[in-house]
Amino acid sequence: MMTQIMNQNSPAATSTDVLLELRDLKTHFHTHDGIVRAVDGVNLKLNRGRILGIVGESGCGKTMLTRTVMRIAPEPAAKISGDILWHRPDGQTTNLAQYPVHSKSLRNIRGKEIGMIFQEPMSSFSPIHTIGNQITEALRTHYRISKKEAKERVINMLYQVGIPKPSERYEAYPFELSGGMRQRAMIAMALICEPTLLIADEPTTALDVTVEASILKLMKSLQVQLNMTIMIITHDLGVIAKLADDVAVMYLGNIVEQGPVSQIFDNPQHPYTQALLTSMPRIKTAFKRLETIQGSVPGPYEVLPGCPFAPRCAEAVDHICTAAMPALLPIPDAGEHLVRCFMREEVV
Numbered sequence: 590m591m592t593q594i595m596n597q598n599s600p601a602a603t604s605t606d607v608l609l610e611l612r613d614l615k616t617h618f619h620t621h622d623g624i625v626r627a628v629d630g631v632n633l634k635l636n637r638g639r640i641l642g643i644v645g646e647s648g649c650g651k652t653m654l655t656r657t658v659m660r661i662a663p664e665p666a667a668k669i670s671g672d673i674l675w676h677r678p679d680g681q682t683t684n685l686a687q688y689p690v691h692s693k694s695l696r697n698i699r700g701k702e703i704g705m706i707f708q709e710p711m712s713s714f715s716p717i718h719t720i721g722n723q724i725t726e727a728l729r730t731h732y733r734i735s736k737k738e739a740k741e742r743v744i745n746m747l748y749q750v751g752i753p754k755p756s757e758r759y760e761a762y763p764f765e766l767s768g769g770m771r772q773r774a775m776i777a778m779a780l781i782c783e784p785t786l787l788i789a790d791e792p793t794t795a796l797d798v799t800v801e802a803s804i805l806k807l808m809k810s811l812q813v814q815l816n817m818t819i820m821i822i823t824h825d826l827g828v829i830a831k832l833a834d835d836v837a838v839m840y841l842g843n844i845v846e847q848g849p850v851s852q853i854f855d856n857p858q859h860p861y862t863q864a865l866l867t868s869m870p871r872i873k874t875a876f877k878r879l880e881t882i883q884g885s886v887p888g889p890y891e892v893l894p895g896c897p898f899a900p901r902c903a904e905a906v907d908h909i910c911t912a913a914m915p916a917l918l919p920i921p922d923a924g925e926h927l928v929r930c931f932m933r934e935e936v937v
């Protein structure tokens with residue numbers, strides 16, 4: 590059942606700046622071999638008009654986190670709990686976690702208020718329909734407008750995302766476009782309804798460096814133009830440096846450090862973030878495996894007592910780090926910079 594919470598009932602929603610707020614969000618898979626805690630208690634606030642980058646090694650839960658926010662995680666296999674609070678500009682807050690997964694309300698929000706672009710555009714487009722028809726359909730699903738008007742808007746959007754000869758490309762099938770053009774077409778599809786939030790999961794990983802740079806530039810300019818908020822997942826800290834305002838570092842289903850990009854890059858506090866940055870001294874190449882950190886991400890079924898990073902952490906202290914899970918706490922006098930590490934907590 591859908592729940593609507595007015596701002597006055599929701600103390601955390603009093604700031605009109607917060608667009609999306611996650612509270613103790615979990616996505617668990619109960620498998621024959623045990624529970625996979627893909628997302629394991631994420632608390633996060635995303636402010637309007639900001640670009641948040643989400644980074645972390647493979648398997649840390651980045652994709653599952655954003656799919657859970659959009660409620661496109663493979664439910665019911667994926668068990669979701671916690672709150673996904675969507676704060677609208679009109680002052681209403683809706684908890685997306687409480688909608689039935691196939692509800693019309695959720696379908697209305699997806700695509701219209703929250704748009705998503707994926708790493709591989711072929712998975713978003715049907716091969717048997719033209720690009721133009723598919724984007725037009727996405728628009729007409731949410732707005733009652735004539736086919737003619739919808740087509741005009743789609744051609745205009747194809748032009749805005751930098752597709753040359755948009756009227757001709759409107760009639761193209763996905764396989765007729767290059768990788769970069771398909772990616773632009775997918776951005777056009779995600780933006781056609783001018784969503785408040787754009788979620789992008791590795792949108793440039795499959796592209797070469799030149800195309801990547803132009804796609805990032807495009808995303809940034811559309812973000813300013815449409816006053817959008819963006820959540821972007823990437824393996825590549827260079828992408829974060831070029832595009833994002835804030836960054837959240839994920840490890841084993843949880844956020845271990847979060848804050849403005851400049852602070853995290855200049856003064857990383859969590860040993861995991863420090864290792865991520867050390868692994869990419871010139872912030873140029875994407876990381877797949879961290880040479881500078883011993884070991885690897887534990888298997889999905891391993892539940893470790895204490896700090897999940899302890900087995901790989903050079904700073905771990907026996908009986909402290911393995912006794913309890915550290916909380917994500919603000920660093921004193923560092924504004925919005927938060928870190929989850931016992932060794933960074935203020936001694937009182």
Ligand SMILES: Nc1ncnc2c1ncn2[C@@H]1O[C@H](COP(=O)(O)OP(=O)(O)OP(=O)(O)O)[C@@H](O)[C@H]1O
Pocket residue numbers: 618620625626627645646647648649650651652653654663666824889
């Ligand atoms: N359908 C599923 N059933 C069980 N476990 C799953 C399922 N889908 C994902 N997982 C697990 O959830 C965890 C998080 O996966 P996720 O895809 O979110 O990672 P990621 O950070 O996006 O990794 P990558 O950088 O490789 O894309 C992984 O351990 C993965 O194996």
Ligand code: SF4
Pocket residue numbers: 859860861896897898899900902903904905906910915929930931932
């Ligand atoms: S809490 Fe301990 S194990 Fe975890 S990151 Fe901090 S120092 Fe390392």
Ligand SMILES: [Mg+2]
Pocket residue numbers: 651652653
């Ligand atoms: Mg992923």
